[in-house]
Amino acid sequence: MGALPGRDGPHVPSRPARRLPALALAVVLSLTAAGCTASSPDPTSSPPLAADAPSRPTDPDDAVLTTFSYGPRPAQTADLILPAELAEESGELRTPSGGEAPELPVVDVVVLVHGGGWDAVYDRSSETEVARDLTDDGIVVWNLDYRGVGAPDPLDEGGWPGTFEDAAAGLDLLPQALGEAGLTPGRVAVVGHSAGGTMALWLAARHTLPDGAPGADPLVRPDLVVTQAGVNDLKAAGAEGPVEGAVQELMGGSTSEVQDDRYDLASPTALLPLGVPTLVVTGDLDAVVVPSVATDYAEAAQAAGDDVTLAVIPGEDHLSPQNPRSDVWAAVRDWLAERGIAPAGTTR
Template sequence: MMFALARQDGRRSLSRRARRLSALALAVALTAAGCTAPASPDPEVLSAATDAPSRPAQPDDAALTTYSYGPRPAQTADLILPASLTERTEELRTPSGSEAPAPQVVDVVVLVHGGGWDAAYDRSSETEVARDLTDDGIVVWNLDYRGVGAADPLDEGGWPGTFEDVAAGLDLLPHALGEAGLAPGRVAVVGHSAGGTMALWLAARHTLPDGAPGAAPLVRPDLVVTQAGVNDLKTAGAEGPVEGAVQALMGGSTSGVRDDRYDLASPTALLPLGVPTLVTTGDLDAVVVPSVATDYAEAAQAAGDDVTLAVIPGEDHLSPQNPRSDAWAAVRDWMAERGISSA
């Protein structure tokens, strides 16, 4: 389809979001026609295009707990529970009777940040959209991972470490929910830019051969969203504005590496995913140009996947980080139509 458009507990100041833009109206079947990219200005550097839009914070009662899935600082994820759940989870943690109550089943949105897989960037770029979700009563798992170019070699990501990190981080979700007396219902993974690549890869893990990094997942996403994602690592690693970022992630070019890492990492190479997929792009995106989204949507549909393509007029590469944008409204609408609901 195509739209025109060690663990630490804490409380964080999360604001009530402004009423989001009205639902995007037009939804039609995806066809090859209409999937070409418009002309775009000179591309920017991928890793320099991820500063989150600012917005004044208003305090509320959302609860944030940070979990570690490994020993390094970036090997963490935040479980953010909306205010509507905080009292209920306290009851579930401390049952008064001899029998513990059954865990409450909740839908979860997993956020995977972008930044060109560069170690300088982290999950804080997803703060605003995380707030938007929790303000509407939706549980969030904001996932971090090791990137490339870290000062300490132990913090260095790349292949396969970055992929193993996001896999381990997603698989920790049921444990984190269980500590709050909750259990996962529908799980939607939403990634922006470099995180869009990782989101699709997380949805494809069940297709990986035994022994491959990330194989045998404990958590299989029910929905996946790639927002301005680098959806085909093989093509992007061979030419184009993000070639350097991809090669840094993968440890070389497609012709320079001698193993099958690109086949095990690139979402396009792993099609079909077998997971309903939303592919978004802004028609003004000069970092990951719109043709990357349209090409992936066509390939995924041809492979048999349930795919929705959203090309958002007037939006750029950073728009998905802004909860007031049409780009984010498209994601919220698509997930709501597919059953992601408030706790």
Template sequence: MLRRRTFLAGSIAAAAALAGCAPDPVGELVDEDGAVTTTHEYGDDPAQVCDLILPSGEARGTVILVHGGFWQAGYDRSLEDAVAADLVADGYAVWNVDYRGVGAGGGYPATFADLAAAVDLLATVGPDAGVAIDRVAIVGHSAGGHLALWAAGRHLLPEDAPGANPALSPIAACSQAGVNDLVAAQAESVGGGAVASILGIGPDVPVPADLAATTSPQQMLPLGVPQLIVTGDADVLVPPWLSEDYAPVATAAGDDVRLEVVAGEDHFAHLDPGSDCWAQVRAWLIDVIG
């Protein structure tokens, strides 16, 4: 049995932001096991929202989830619902984020600015909700894997880059079937022009070096945090070589990187709590945040 309460954000949220505290949530959901989900806005667009999902007891750590969809509009954080529930059932707090995609106000720089704002909002919402933010890992799938690594490297960005000066920096990052190298993905037309659409360049145009340096994880290395790079060898949407090529480069740059290539699993196995791909993530989370 679910109980739902809805709140108006409006002037209350604005006043809270001006006061330097977290705005009130715009919705709350309590499930039969006592887990509580509150929805928080970081902008006026319907996609500029995040869910904080708390276990019934004290959280053992916090996981930020970033959904995929080749950065396109039409996909949202509900893609992560099953793995979010799995994490919460095991005692983790989850921050499940949404962002604007290409075709609905997203692209460069908006999608990057959105992801940064979503992560940074946790720095305020978390403590107010009793969630420690010193043990936060970020996990993203597909395009969300790219964004997860990018978010973990925001502390490297120059002052004028979208997402610079993070209020919260994850201590570990996982890319599940991620587009970890935008330069190579653009050159090989991974996602049928998806990289060109997120960066706002032509389909046959190489990613400019200065843009890659602030948007593409492989060109931002070293990120300075432990990373899990996991892919399935049956993935035909984001080819495994994007993970297999990234990991040794990141390791050579000085990062602590674990590469797992899972036999027989495809692109969407990562969203299934019963998959071997997800089991790799769960084991890694124990190592990095407990």
């Protein structure tokens, strides 16, 4: 698979193009059907779906970060991160010397959705390193945050439906944010990790929701979606397994306890087909969201008619997608490149 050139991380000048090792390629399964376009956690509870300690977001190297708000609460924000050269060009376009307004450049965008078991203690800072990897290669990033569960202030509390409504509002703000930066959205790929993988698939499925449902009638419909070690079936995950508690806290109870259709409106598996090309990727050493969650979803999505690629990467664990030097992340970058997500300024 092809790969875009990039940097291993901060202050490293260059690296060779990334390739999946032969062993990894041996377990990449492409499932293709008719494609369509269009408070700290309790250590005794289920392990969080992303375990890095939170910190405030920082500017990736040689990039310009602007934070936008889609609501009044601190978590109702997203960072627009522009590669430095693009930021300079768009700034010039925002302040023309005179005459007609310039034609705004069209840019592809990768939307990042963080994990953390939907716990309010985690935030978008866990995506800082992979955001840097993207912007170092000239790709625009929208790093999305949302309210989680267990917040000290009730106004900051997420769960159903607030967490989902936040993710929807945050994605729908993207065109406005790009417009303010002097840019026009091109192709949009939503990439989520763990709990964020669930949200990424759900964001890609919003157009299937009935009128009046949380998140229905999207302004932005993703062109591509990636779930990295995602909880792709909330019904199954909420019934048993290591993330059972996190899912039930998110949804306000188990499937037998809640009396409405929230699981049907929230679980990506229940919303199939999405009609959006999908990469389902995980590590074979993931003990939090076990690999069968990925394979089961990929098989169900393929059977429903979706264009799906499944990649189970040897030697990678649950936190590997947060590491831009991992083979899991290399698989994501390669798939996005193959599907046409291009650096800003690339001739279309």
